[in-house]
Amino acid sequence: MSKIWHRCKRQKLACAGFVLIASWMLLGLFAPKLAPHDPFEQVPNQRYQAPNPHHLCGTDQFGRDILSRLLIGSRVSLSLGLVVTAVALLIGTTLGAVAGNFGGALDAVIMRGVDLLLSFPVIYLLVTGVAFFGASWAILVLVMGLTSWMDVARLVRAEILSLKERDFIKAAHVLGLRQRRIIFRHLLPNALSPLIVLFALRLADVILLESSLSFLGLGVQPPAVSWGSIIRDGRDVLARAWWIVTFPGLAIVLTAMALNWIAEGLRKSL
């Protein structure tokens, strides 16, 4: 453990990324205390304020403070991202492990399912799903989770396939252990490090995906705010108020980049 920590510390970019993500989480957590203004309050006489000492990131066409909305919005973007990624990892790991461990017809069925889902443009699946069931938080998690587990399944299956041939897994079988115990206690823990890397990468993807959905108006619905929905609000007045889309855009880009840095650092040090 301490060895890994030392190797991680040498990955400067990953550390920067980690600090960035951690501070976003803290900012989001304490957003109600930290926000300089009420993120939902419309102040008619303060519309379209360019960034100034009073409104650091300016205000939108309703006079709402962008910085406050950014802080509150990070809650939805990050928590949705984390939950969706967790769901995707859970589904993908389970199916991948089952496919890899048992092989045969089960493997073929699961992996052809993966191929099929991967050959759909995910955004259409999402749009259809949300249009059909409405855009509640639970539906978003479900729909996004169900469309982003496939590469996890592939990775886990490949890891399991190579682990399965190792002597200590053969030994686990000779010990008379049950399949379930072999999968959870012997196979999966040994496949953990690429999974951790993938978690960071997927998280970046999901945050981007949520932003695109919100931008299309299919993500969280007003009055709830996410970074994507702030951009959507500012889209029409881009020529008049560049700051409305710029700051949430920067937040998204920085977060995704930070997560990629973390993933890269973890890949090198795990």
Next chain:
Amino acid sequence: MTNQELLKIDNLEVCFYAEAQPENLVVRGFNLEIFPGETLALIGESGCGKTTIARAILRLIDWPGKITNGKIFYRGENLLALPEPRLRQIRWKEIALIFQEPAAALNPLRRLGPQITEVLRLHLGLNKKSAAEKTLQLLESAGLPAAARCFGAYPHELSSGMRQRAMIAMAIACRPALIIADEPTAALDAHHQNEALACLQRLQREYELSLLFITHDIGLIARWAHRVAIMQQGKIVEAETTEQILARPQHPHTKKLLEAAQRFQVPGLESLEINHASITAAG
């Protein structure tokens, strides 16, 4: 030694890849019996199918390998036809396997102790505490110094000699009737080889278990095995008492193996001549 065999392999045939064409058969027409309390040495050159036999007995052969014919009886039960749950009861509880490479046979992410307690809890139904106590005893009886420290160590923290002794401790954990040792000393130097062998031999007598000792090195086991089976290209060519094999080898392949072993004998060291005292002691 009773006449009732413990394990009987009957006309076993193992095939790798596709159809059972003669060139794909790794093991064919293989017959072998092991009696209770006996040490049987299975000797053959690399690639003749020794490890395949060991794995076939415990039904470990996966695609692309396949058992295409034959039966393996353990106390009258055909292992190859057993349902999974019964097979799981026999694995390790009745028949244990010591792998060639102890470093590869232990889970690198788990401490040594819990890997052994896992088996004890599964097969003997011990609780956590008594399984841990038993594990410490086992590690001590396998001659591991500072058993308590080994208990909490990860496999990579132990030397290869220690790892193999830990494997031996694990193999005797449930007092199986049969231990299959698949070239257990191939990865060790001469000193640790002797140590591990002595440890295995001592425990075998103490626990009165049968041992199927697989090796390519006839010199290693000749002084200790009751019987020797010589294998060539997937078949037994000669199976006799060790005395017979050493004194009057019949098959040309046996003679070849013996000559090969003798060529490495250093003058002044004990020759391959059988040591009668140790055989009678073992019997």
